[in-house]
Amino acid sequence: MDRAATEAAHALTLEEGEFLPFSVAWPALRDGYLQWLQAHESTGARFEAAEVNHELALGALQLHGRLDRLDRQPDGSPLVIDYKTESATRTESRLKAGTEDTQLAFYALLTGHDTPRAAYLNVGERDPAKLHESPDITALAALLADGIQHDLARMAAGAPLPALGEGSACDWCAARGLCRKDFWSQP
Ligand code: SF4
Known part of the structure; x- marks a missing residue:
């Protein structure tokens, strides 16, 4: 066993x-990860922090x-990376979801x-690691900032909060049960 694996097992x-x-x-x-890292670092990008x-x-x-990982590019701008161990198809579908992701x-x-x-960095034992980068992240981040402020202003003004989550979003949600979605049906 590699030293890192031995230490992880021990920890x-x-x-x-x-x-x-x-x-x-x-x-x-x-x-697969090291192969990706070598190509990634050849662009001048450098790891800066993890779990930050x-x-x-x-x-x-x-x-x-909390960010999985933050890298710094040669021009000083940040590259945020989130690790995914799911299938590459699932990761690609996240990016296709646009503002929903x-x-x-x-x-x-x-x-x-x-x-x-x-970007999402898909890692696993079946395929080499691959970076799936959002092509529109600046625009998506601006839309999200507007959306957060708009929604919280509406909530503060008393807007009702229907349970709108779908699919796997509900599987991982800490508010499941509280929102009553499982007992609720749209008219
Ligand atoms: S469980 Fe309820 S609150 Fe959570 S995502 Fe689903 S609908 Fe939304």
């Missing part, structure tokens, strides 16, 4: 047997978020930079 208090499925998948994932908290004042609001737009907004880049 997670896993027996060697429990780590076996991960250690089997690890070499392909590692090699960012805050941004937006009017009277304070936005908070708010994760990268929110992270780009948090950088406070005028022209950030933002």
Whole structure:
């Protein structure tokens, strides 16, 4: 087992047997990632921070978020990266969702930079790591900023909050049950 894998198993208090499925998948994932990293760094981009908290004042609001990874490009502008271990098709569908996919737009907004880049980095043992970059992130971040301010102003004015989430958004939502969507049907 690689030293990093041994340390991870130790940190997670896993027996060697429990780590076996991960250690089997690890070499392909590692090699695919390192191959991507070499090409990525050849563009001049450099890793800056991981699991980094960012805050941004937006009017009277304070936005908070934690970025998986922040790289710096040769011109000093940020490249926000979010790791995904799902299928590449699923990652591509996130970008196709445009304004419905708010994760990268929110992270780009948090950088406070005028022209950030933002991308999902798909990593896994089946395919080499691949960066899926949002082509419109500056526009999407601006739309999101407007949308957040608009929606919160409406909420403050007493607008009702129908349960609008769909599909897997509801599977991961901390408000499931509270919003009553599972017991609610549209007229
Ligand atoms: S569970 Fe409710 S609040 Fe959460 S995303 Fe779904 S509809 Fe929205």
